[in-house]
Amino acid sequence: MPPDDGRQLTTPQAHYPYPKEVWTPSGGWWTRPKNWASNTIVAVVGIGLATYGVWRVSARNEQRHIAPTKPIPSARWSPQAAALGVRKE
DSSP states (O other), X not given: OOOOOSOOOOOOOSOOOOXXXXXXXXXXXXXXOTTHHXXXXXXXXXXXHHHHHHHHHHHHHOOOSSOOSSOOGGGGTOTXXXXXXXXXX
16 A cells, blocks of 8 residues: 555546647547447448458459369369369369
8 A cells, every 4th residue: 555645536537638639530539429330330341341342352263273282261162173173063
């Protein structure tokens, strides 16, 4: 315990003073927009759609010149896997 020097412990204030002229892309100090949940859903759906699009392009353009020596996940969806004899159809 620290020595008692006569000061009382007080609870911290809700917000300390901060500069009002600072701009931040995230909204600044203690931001909590009312529509944060819908913004989060929109962002997650957007990221999911972008990921799906990149995955589709990657799967369509994947080429293997030699059959892999061990099972790989992309053999399940690659159209070339059946031609190489990796996947049985």
